[in-house]
Amino acid sequence: MGVMIPFRSILNSLKSYEAGKPIELVVREFGIDPNRIIKLGSNENPFGCAESVMEVVRQAISKMSFYPDDSYLDLKTAIASKFDLTTDRIIPGNGSDQVLDFVCRCVLDQGDSVLINRITFAMYKIYALQCGAKIHSTDSVTHDLNAFLDLAKLIRPKIIFLCTPSNPAGDALSKSDVYEFLSKISLDTLVVIDAAYMEFGKKKDPNKFIPAKEVTDLFPNVFYTGTFSKVYGLGGMRIGYGIGNQELISNLYKMRPPFSVTNLSALAATEALKNESYVESYLENNWNEMKRYEKFAAEQSIEFIDSYANFITFFARKRGKSSSEIAHSLLKQGIILRDLKNYDLNALRITIGRPEQNDLVLEALEKEFH
């Protein structure tokens, strides 16, 4: 008996997100010992989270039966302190993913326009399509704000998504360019600044740092999102946040379901914010190890994008193995990288790992690119 439920016609145009391959899948498909697998396909912190964070979670395990404090007051207070904001400027989410979803659902009616970069985080398009929006994108791999501006005038989007530093390309916008751009954008267009990788960009070049308080104070149409999945090493715990003008935040709360962040996740994130020296040493490793990948690329004449994040994107050679072939070959060796074929790029995104992981990855890549 077939299903006669009249699903919304919108579902026909929807596709699911293709996640980076998990360790479990590589174990299942190739029978590789999970402890031997090098997972550098999802831009996670390769050192994990701080020991103090693990200890806080360990101590809280007996509380798993209690629903979270749905005010998330401790978590919001800690985030507010990081950004020098009041808590009413912050909304937590199940990853920054979820706050991106809130924005789409609060602003987009069917047929509304959304503007994104050609190469950008896949979820903007997915959430916007779920709302029945029309997606417009620029033509370039890295962000070109002039192209954004021209298109914005033409299509009058309800939302513009900027990802800086950008995933999966790695480029970043300077604060001055972003502010100039924002000053030219109509205040009835919401501009999302996805700052999931901002801590990395700030460390490499302070000019790329966009302070959440300043930008949302200056521009009430900016929604700034951040995450605990990257520098803080809590990707599996699903915690992100959005920052904006108080009126914007209170509207987003209307689409927020209760309890969407687990109680252990909220505790972990709150603790993670107390240990910035751990973050600092991870950032130092990231930029030291990044140099090895850049050197390798130069030696091998591999084209790459100058990265402001915790990954580097290598283009496959036009006449050599494709990115998919290389990714698959490494996967069989237990090394997970991200093939960007789904983004229409013949390129590989490689998360910068621990030194000993990078030794093995570079060795394996040399065989593929030589």
Added chain:
Amino acid sequence: MGVMIPFRSILNSLKSYEAGKPIELVVREFGIDPNRIIKLGSNENPFGCAESVMEVVRQAISKMSFYPDDSYLDLKTAIASKFDLTTDRIIPGNGSDQVLDFVCRCVLDQGDSVLINRITFAMYKIYALQCGAKIHSTDSVTHDLNAFLDLAKLIRPKIIFLCTPSNPAGDALSKSDVYEFLSKISLDTLVVIDAAYMEFGKKKDPNKFIPAKEVTDLFPNVFYTGTFSKVYGLGGMRIGYGIGNQELISNLYKMRPPFSVTNLSALAATEALKNESYVESYLENNWNEMKRYEKFAAEQSIEFIDSYANFITFFARKRGKSSSEIAHSLLKQGIILRDLKNYDLNALRITIGRPEQNDLVLEALEKEFH
């Protein structure tokens, strides 16, 4: 500078869910030692989860940096085994809450009708309103399937929500009545059977047990939801699931964001399903202790609803203290119950606690009702 963002007009009609009070709030407001607080306002398992579940989470803490396996294959396999189903009949969610949201977003266009019981879980209405649906409800506190049927013919709802056993009233429908009802409902109406408390109802009266496989095999328009927040003692970890016909499930997947269940949560839930004897002993405590509340109510001539879940709903006396007054008085003593004033009932919902918790609650209630 005010926000000029054109929020969707739909936001004007939305209200947020009012959650049960968390321990943190009682500590903040009344300065009570958190270890002294008795939290029986959110229908959590008062014994917590099984020790084996805690141990699995403890062992996995170093994996918090890794994104979850977005296929959730291990979790789905464990759920499939509990229900004798294939994994393609199951969709996991951030609490059963989230799968209820998926259903609304996949089926409801603006202006569509939804049918709910007068007294029922508040999130059905909230999620449906977020989709712009019109909410129709029956008139009675407990579920009256004839009233549902009459209204269904009149308003032709896209979705009907049945909550059995029902939260916050505690009544439950028999399988035979539900099947007769379903046989009269048009197959293009989706019927959600929210079975969050089903394990409790089944233990008290096998006639109230609605098997997920059977009902979704017989009726392709049924979506059955369950949770790990109640018998399994994992309310803080946010894991639920939906079960249905494979075609229904594959459609719901189109609205599912990636990674919405944390990796620790998925591990915890998978382990919890291996320890049914723990669940069994909790169920025995629940029904033994329930008798004490029923006896107390009889002695005090308190009106209550015969409950098939892990809570009991006491009506306040017409000429005595209101439910809000009683709830507040107990709160000051560190006892959290749920005042049902927001449901337009002058009643208190009391989660059945551990024996020593119930001693204190009954003692405190006696002073309020005497």
